[in-house]
Amino acid sequence: MDAEAAKLIGAGLAAIGAGLAAGGVGNVFGSFLQGALRNPAAADSQQGRLFIGFAAAELLGLLSFVVAMILIFVA
């Protein structure tokens, strides 16, 4: 296979990671809402943890974006 074509295919495959991270971020906020609607009084105090979970889930998706960018522009 042509090396350039292989790079672009690899970058496209890396986009799967971004999609999976979307699921992860949705899960974080969805679970938070599920808990928050059952006990709204306790929801505000847990907002910090919500964003920590969001940051952790998002970072892994962003890493796949980095992989794609490296494949296209650097490798």
Added chain:
Amino acid sequence: MATESGKIDPMYQFEIHPLVDFNLFGYDISFTNSSLFMLLVLGVIWIFMAGGMKRDIVPGRWQMAVEGVSGFVNNMMSSSIGPEGKKYVPFVFSLFMFILVANFMGMMPFGIVPGVHTFTVTSHFTITGILALMSFSIVLIVGFWKHKLHFFSLFVPHGTPWWLLWLIPVIELFSFMVRPFSLALRLFVAMMAGHVLMKVLAGFVINGINAEALWVAPLVSVPSFILMIGITMLELLVCAIQAYVFALLTSLYINDAVNLH
């Protein structure tokens, strides 16, 4: 470049151009568009703070806004560190304000003036890396100053069974050393990805309007433009969230150094 859409290169916005050339001992320290936008950010923060530090008993709108932001950071620090967190509020507040205003500055539509290009300061790894290194070194300095060599007990959590003592410290050390990279990478990639996405969509709009076939403009350009409005709002949200996450994680790391687990 393989990814250009028509004549519009989505990576062009991240290029750094020197505006005034400086050379010091063979090092290139030119005044670039990045420096210009950092100064702009500084100016905006200065005006914002100067307008709100009037110490009126009954605060006006402006003072209320400044007190709201500083109170927000103050709350975050005292809830994640405790009473000792007050000492670190100035650092985390400056960090939060700089990242927040720099992110918003990159979203400003200065591009409607011909020849002017908006530049996002936080979309470069050098800058976010230095910010992350600053908070990492504060963690190290505070940790070693407060607890001396006892700081290393951070790597052995309470209740570690003796037969895992060879493995847990290695994992903890690794996750500790990775912190500045994850901190810097998150901010830089989130800003860069959003701006690339918006430039690609803008390329769809412009190339669709310029296309020879007439059906392209309503079928491609109009939906892309509507999508772009939504993405812009999402990006404004991401700007605020990333600044908040950076400040929040910094406060948690400082908490590790102050209270050790």
